[in-house]
Amino acid sequence: MTWPPLRAELQGVEPYGAPQLDVPVCLNVNENPYPPSAKVVADIATAVAEAASSLNRYPDREFTELREGLAAYLNTAGAGVDQGGGITADQVWAANGSNEVMLQLLQAFGGPGRTAVSFAPTYSMYPEYARNAMTGWVAGRRHEDFTFDLDHARDLIAEHRPSVVLLPSPNNPTGTALPHDVIGTLCELVAGIDGVVVIDEAYAEFRREGTPSALALLPEHRNLVVSRTMSKAFALAGARLGYLAAAPEICDALRVVRLPYHLSAVTQATASAALRHADELLGKVALLRAERDRTVDWLRAQGHEVADSDANFCLFGRFSDRHAVWQGLLDHGVLIRETGPDGWLRVSIGTAEEMAAFRDALTEVTR
Structure with missing residues (x-):
């Protein structure tokens, strides 16, 4: 008998969850980087x-x-x-x-x-x-x-x-x-x-x-x-x-x-x-779309494969050791997501400043 008496298909299963780390640039869970206004x-x-x-x-x-x-x-x-x-x-x-x-x-x-x-x-x-x-x-x-x-x-x-x-x-x-x-x-x-x-x-x-x-x-x-x-x-x-x-x-x-x-x-x-306040809350969507498109273009210009994206994130690759790239970015204070098919990474679209930090870090890591 094991304790507690979990259903068999749940035994040994790790709970779902992306890393929640205190880093300067958090781009791993597809959040909107712009908080609601004071109003x-x-x-x-x-x-x-x-x-x-x-x-x-x-x-x-x-x-x-x-x-x-x-x-x-x-x-x-x-x-x-x-x-x-x-x-x-x-x-x-x-x-x-x-x-x-x-x-x-x-x-x-x-x-x-x-x-x-x-x-x-x-x-x-x-x-x-x-x-x-x-x-x-x-x-x-x-x-x-x-x-x-x-x-x-x-x-x-x-x-x-x-x-x-x-x-x-x-x-x-x-x-x-x-x-x-x-x-x-x-x-x-x-x-x-x-x-x-x-x-x-x-x-x-x-x-x-x-x-x-x-x-x-x-x-x-x-x-x-x-x-x-x-x-x-x-x-x-x-x-x-x-x-x-x-x-x-x-x-x-x-x-x-x-x-x-x-x-x-x-x-x-x-x-x-x-x-x-839908109009105001959605007011940053156009900015994020534009930043996404710039990110896709930049990643492709650096020689990476990038999936066409209609979301507020980009899937890019391919890396022989994606975890090493993920860790290297984290070491530079940028947290993205190690998810999807092997060799690919996903980055959420943040503010212009956050995406600049991501580009700088990825350039250093993949140099």
């Missing part, structure tokens, strides 16, 4: 103080005001729906970070005897969500350049008949986005086996001009789920608010598995206040 902070503080006056009562279990605010935001061009969208509050669900959104989806539509599928390289937490929801996990592959291999996907879906397909777009860790025809085809393939397709758009606001959002496909596919977060573009990683848009029936299903009153009054107040 936004003051409005959030006022909203939280108001919520605190009734903390003896449970919060609104249906988080109605927040769902209405999120729906209104998703119907703006900045969110990715250029023609009004028509997304309503009953199509929106929220939880404590998109991590909890994904876990709830797998609890509702996965489970024993069912399978979830993604295509590597993909977000490293997906198999952990599946494991925690006791759902089988199958990882297919992408093309060598990280674009999506639709023929391979057809074969894998036919073989494993997944109840859930999980795909980030832009993809983490590569930054590549999925075209609409791929998403539509996947929805049609999975609809035939009563499955759902989850497009994880955590980095959607950073898309390059002309890269579409899956939100526009919601009216065409009742089995499509589009997940978002306020952690990245909204600069609210510490608030822990993720959300999705889908058919009302999917949102209703998630009510079955959610914990009672899962969104605190403080979380709801914080997110609703932030939405009132």
